[in-house]
Amino acid sequence: MITLNETHDPQLTSWVTSANNGQTDFPIQNLPFAVFRRAGSSEAFRGGVAIGDQVLDLAALASTGVLDGLAQTAAQAASADKLNTLMAMGPHAWSALRAGLSRVLRTGATQQAAVQACLVPQSSVQFDVPARIGDYTDFYTSVHHATNVGRLFRPDNPLLPNYKWVPIGYHGRSSSIGVSGQQFRRPVGQTLPPGATQPSFGPCKRLDIELELGVFLGQGNALGEPIAMQDAEKHVFGLCLLNDWSARDIQAWEYQPLGPFLSKSFASTISPWLVTMEALAPYRVPFAHPPDDPQPLPYLDSADNRAAGGIDIQLSADLLTTRMRDQGAAAHRLCLTNYRHAYWTVAQMVAHHTVNGCNLNPGDMFGSGTLSGPSLEQAAALLELTVGGKQPVQLPDGEQRVFLEDGDTVTLRGWCQREGAARIGFGECVGTVLPARA
Ligand code: MN
Numbered sequence: 001m002i003t004l005n006e007t008h009d010p011q012l013t014s015w016v017t018s019a020n021n022g023q024t025d026f027p028i029q030n031l032p033f034a035v036f037r038r039a040g041s042s043e044a045f046r047g048g049v050a051i052g053d054q055v056l057d058l059a060a061l062a063s064t065g066v067l068d069g070l071a072q073t074a075a076q077a078a079s080a081d082k083l084n085t086l087m088a089m090g091p092h093a094w095s096a097l098r099a100g101l102s103r104v105l106r107t108g109a110t111q112q113a114a115v116q117a118c119l120v121p122q123s124s125v126q127f128d129v130p131a132r133i134g135d136y137t138d139f140y141t142s143v144h145h146a147t148n149v150g151r152l153f154r155p156d157n158p159l160l161p162n163y164k165w166v167p168i169g170y171h172g173r174s175s176s177i178g179v180s181g182q183q184f185r186r187p188v189g190q191t192l193p194p195g196a197t198q199p200s201f202g203p204c205k206r207l208d209i210e211l212e213l214g215v216f217l218g219q220g221n222a223l224g225e226p227i228a229m230q231d232a233e234k235h236v237f238g239l240c241l242l243n244d245w246s247a248r249d250i251q252a253w254e255y256q257p258l259g260p261f262l263s264k265s266f267a268s269t270i271s272p273w274l275v276t277m278e279a280l281a282p283y284r285v286p287f288a289h290p291p292d293d294p295q296p297l298p299y300l301d302s303a304d305n306r307a308a309g310g311i312d313i314q315l316s317a318d319l320l321t322t323r324m325r326d327q328g329a330a331a332h333r334l335c336l337t338n339y340r341h342a343y344w345t346v347a348q349m350v351a352h353h354t355v356n357g358c359n360l361n362p363g364d365m366f367g368s369g370t371l372s373g374p375s376l377e378q379a380a381a382l383l384e385l386t387v388g389g390k391q392p393v394q395l396p397d398g399e400q401r402v403f404l405e406d407g408d409t410v411t412l413r414g415w416c417q418r419e420g421a422a423r424i425g426f427g428e429c430v431g432t433v434l435p436a437r438a
Contacts, residue, residue, distance in 0.1 A: 001233070001284075001304045001307075001308060002091075002095075002233075002277060002278050002281045003281070004281055004282060005099070006099070006102070007028075007029065007031070007098055007099055007102040007278070008029055008281060008282050008421065008422075009029070010029065010420060010421050010422045012027075012028050012029060012102070012106060012107075012422075013028065013106070013107045014027070014028040014051055014052065014105045014106060014107060015105070015106070015107050015108070015109060015112050015116075016028075016051045016052045016054055016105060016119070017052070018052030018053040018054065019051050019052030019105075020052070021052075022423065023423075024052050024053070024425075025050070025273075025415065025424065025425025025426065025427050026050035026051055026052055026053075026273075026424075026425070026427075027052075027422045027423070027424060028051065028102060028105055028106065028422075029279065029282075029421070029422035029424055030050065030275065030279050030422070030424035030425070031049050031050070031051070031098055031101050031102065031105075031276070031279060032049065032050050032238065032273035032274055032275045032276065032279065032426070032427075033047060033048070033049055033078065033083060033086070033130065033238065033273070033274045033276070034047070034048050034049075034050065034055070034127050034130055034272040034273050034274065035047055035048065035081060035082060035083060035127065035128045035129075035130050035272075036048045036055055036120070036125040036126065036127050036128070036272070037125065037126060037128075038120065038124055038125055038126075039124055039125055039126040040126075044059075044081055045081040045082075045128045046058060046059040046078075046079050046080065046081060047059065047075075047078030047079060047080070047083055047086065048120070048125075049101055050122065050273055050427070051105055051119075053121060053122050053123070054119040054120065054121060054122060055119070055120045055121075055122055055125055056101065056105070056115070056118055056119055057118045057119070057120055058075050058078040058079055059078075059079035060117070060118035061075055061115065061118045062075040062076045062078075062079050064111075064114045064115070064117075064118065066104050066111040066114050066115060067097075067100045067101075067104070068100075069096065070092065070093050070096035070097075071096040071097045071099065071100030071101075072100075073089075073093065074086055074089055074093040074094065074096060074097035075097060075100070077089055077093075078097070081128070082129075082130065082131050082132050082363070083130050083131050083237075083274070083363070084131050084132050084362045084363040085362075086237075087131060087216065087217070087218045087219075087237045087362040087363055088218065088219055088220075088362035089218075089219075090218060090219045090234065091218070091234050091277075091278075094218070094237065094276060094278065095278055098276065098278055098279075126181075127179045127180065127181075127272035128179055128272075129177055129178065129179050129270065130179075130216070130240075130272065130274055131216060131362075131363030131365075132363050133174040133177055133363055133364065133365045134174065134361045134363060134364055135171070135174060135360075135361070135364045135365075136171075136172040136173060136174040136177060136268070136364070136365045136366075136367070137169050137170070137171055137172060137353060137364070137365075137366050137367070138169060138170055138172040138212075138244060138264070138366070138367035138369065139167055139168065139169040139344065139349050139366055139367060139368055139369045140167075140168040140169060140369040140370075141167060141342040141343055141344040141345075141349070141368050141369045141371075142341060142342055142343060142368075142369055142370055142371050142372045142373075142380070143159070143163065143164075143343040144341060144372040144373055144374050144378070144379075145369060145370040145371070145372040145379075145380065145381065145384065146158075146159055146163055146168070146343075146369075147159050148372060148379060148383075148384040149381075149383060149384065152383070152387075152388040163343075164289070164293050164294045164343075165294055165297070166352070167300070167344040167348055167349055167352040168369075169349075169352075169353070169366075169369075170259040170260060172244075172264060172265070172268070172367065173264070173265035173268075174365070176265055176266060176267050176268060177268045177269075177270060177365070178267060178268070178269050178270075178431075179269070179270060179271075179272050180269060180270070180271050180272055180427075180428055180429045180430045180431070181430055181431075182267060182269040182430075182431045182432075183431070183432045183433075183434050184245070184266060184267035184431070184432075184433070184434060185266075185434045185435065185436055185437050186203050186204055186207055186406060186433055186434065186435060186436040187203075187204050187207075187247050187250065187262065187263075187266040187436070188201070188202055188203050188204065188436050188437065189201070189204065189247065189250040189254075189262050189263070190250065190253055190254070191204070191205070191249040191250055191252070191253050192249075192252070192253045199253060202436075203436035204247040204248075204249055204250055204436070205249050205403065206247065206248035206249040206383075206389065206402075206403045207245065207246075207247055207248075207403050207404040207433060208245070208246045208247075208248050208381050208382045208383050208403055208404065209243055209244075209245060209246075209317060209334075209380075209381055209382060209404070209410050210242075210243065210244035210245070210246055210367075210369075210370040210380065210381050211241075211243065211315055211316075211317045211335065211337065211370060211371055211380035211381070211412055212241075212242040212243070212244050212367045212368045212369060212370060212371055212380075213239050213240070213241065213242060213313070213315075213339060213367075213368040213371065213414070214239065214240040214241065214242035214270050214271075214365050214366070214367060214368075215236060215239055215346055215349065215365065215366040215367075215368065216236070216237045216238055216239070216240065216274055216363065216364075216365055217235055217236060217237065217350075217360050217361070217362060217363065217364040217365070217366070218234075218235050218236060218237040218362055219234070219235050219362060220235070220359055220360045220361040220362055220364070221235070221354055221359050221360055222359060223357060223358075223359040224357040224359075225354075225357065225359075226299075226351070226354045226355045226356075226357060227350050227351060227354045227360075228299075228302075228351065229299065229300065229301065229302035229304075229305055229347055229348070229351045230302050230304060232346070232347035232348075232350035232351050233277055233346065233347050233350070235350055235360065236277050236346055236350065237274060237276065237277070237362075238274035238275050238276040238277060238279075238280075239274065239275050239277075239280065239311075239313075239346075239426075240270050240271045240272075240273060240274050240275070240426065240429070241270065241271035241315075241412040241413070241414050241426050241427075241428075241429035242268065242269070242270050242271075242367050242368070242412075242429070243268065243269045243270075243317075243410060243412055243429055243431050244264065244268050244367050244370070245264075245266070245267050245268060245269070245431065246260075246263055246264055246381070246383075247262070247263040247264075247266070248263070248383055248403070250262055250263040251263035251264070267431070268367075269429055269430075269431040270365075270429060271412070271414075271426055271427050271428060271429035272427065273426060273427045275424065275426055277346075279424060280311055280313075280416065282416070282418065282420075282421035282422075283311055283312045283313065283416040283418055283421065284308035284309075284310065284311055284312075285308065285310040285311065285312050285340050286306065286307060286308060286309075286310060287305055287306060287308070287309030287310040287345050288306060289343070296348065299351060299352075299355055300344075300348045300351055300352060302347070304347075305345055305347050305348065309345035309346075309347055309348070310339070310340045310342070310345060311339050311340065311346070311416075312338065312339070312340050312416060312418060313338065313339040313340075313414050313415070313416055313426075314336065314337075314338050314414065314415050314416070314417070315336070315337050315338065315339060315371055315380070315412065315413070315414045316333060316334075316335065316336045316337075316412070316413045316414075317333070317334045317335050317380065317410060317411070317412050318331035318332060318333050318334065318410070318411045318412075318413070319331060319332050319334050319393075319395070319401065319408060319409070319410055320332070320408070320409045320410075320411070321395065321397075321399055321401075321405065321407065321408055322405075322406075322407035322408070323397060323399060324395070324396075324397055324399075325407075325409070327397065329396065329397055331409075331411060332393075332395050332396055334382070334385060334393065334410075335372075335377060335378060335379055335380055335385060336377060336378065337371050337372060337373040337378040337379075337380050338371075338373055338378070339368070339371055339414075341371065341372070341373040341374065341378070342368060342369075342371065349366050349368075350366075353366070370384075372384055382401065382402070382403050382404070386401075386402050386403075389402045389403070404433050405433070406433055406434065406435045406436075407432070407433065407434075408432070408433050409430060409431070409432045409433075410430070410431055410432075411428050411429065411430045412428065412429040412430075413425065413426065413427075413428055413429075414426035
């Protein structure tokens with residue numbers, strides 16, 4: 001477990017004054033990583049760190065010589081067009097780089113002039129997917145989501161008996177993961193209309209969001225060598241927002257017996273910034289299954305996980321329709337939930353994924369699964385918010401939504417806030433639905 005250190009001090013300020021306004025997602029206590037270049041340029045993508053409304057260019061910084069030792073080696077690794085090399089270096093290197101960045105960005109830093117020359121306004125950059133994601137595994141860690149969805153299909157038996165014993169997951173598709181700003185065509189496919197005995201083929205009619213967190217892996221493990229609970233978080237580089245778009249009608253027809261396939265693989269959108277586990281240290285919370293539930297098997301249990309396996313991250317999803325956009329209206333909040341409601345933790349996902357000897361690689365991504373909380377307003381997918389499509393969401397301009405329509409834009413946000421710590425955030429994860437291919 002990461003302990004608090006000088007980089008978490010809530011009193012720290014930066015000479016980048018936009019980092020100090022108490023509103024930004026990116027105060028000096030956060031320092032999340034992305035890959036970026038100036039928008040519209042043919043520059044190489046390279047690693048950057050968010051500070052206020054700026055990006056600190058790590059390739060430029062590495063050439064200034066203001067960092068040294070492991071921090072400098074890590075900054076050089078982060079100069080590449082993907083962060084896999086930095087991720088593979090492990091937590092000592094990530095922490096050394098974070099400490100070095102914190103020191104040169106602090107108010108009064110003697111290196112200010114040299115570092116200032118490495119800043120690029122966030123408003124002028126474009127981002128890319130921050131790692132070569134070799135494998136993407138989607139978990140199902142919200143018992144509330146699993147119960148809500150299960151109830152729609154099996155009213156008498158909503159939660160299958162394995163749920164409270166096994167962190168359920170399936171192998172997803174990494175090639176169609178895009179970064180915030182992604183626009184994708186409504187998928188087409190086979191669906192079985194209500195009452196029909198044969199499927200029809202055409203555009204998805206029940207296109208949904210899934211508000212999730214993405215978990216980026218750092219150092220991997222050798223094939224055949226499981227990662228134990230007490231080591232699990234040392235293998236996690238950081239978290240981002242993830243919208244795991246889902247075609248519910250295609251899913252309902254295809255998912256048995258092997259699970260989702262084309263209903264998920266057409267697009268998944270992540271936020272550009274990876275918030276490190278070290279940055280998240282002040283917001284950790286105890287984790288426990290309810291006392292009457294099965295307790296985690298020994299390979300899914302540890303003292304650290306019980307003491308602080310959860311993370312208090314507030315999460316929201318907002319919807320902006322074409323009509324709202326044309327009228328200059330504000331987006332409508334669909335839900336507000338929290339990662340602390342998850343039934344399985346980040347460490348448990350890592351330990352479970354590798355317990356059979358499966359090897360993880362730097363840059364692999366997990367999805368947390370849809371992070372619904374216990375109440376309806378905390379439901380993190382339209383399928384749940386509309387109770388299976390029966391109760392449309394009412395929008396302020398008089399429109400309704402059961403599922404997404406063409407032109408709809410969904411924005412995910414996440415942030416952490418607690419007494420005695422700085423407020424930090426994840427930025428935005430924005431995606432837009434385009435009409436299906438004719
Ligand atoms: Mn999902």
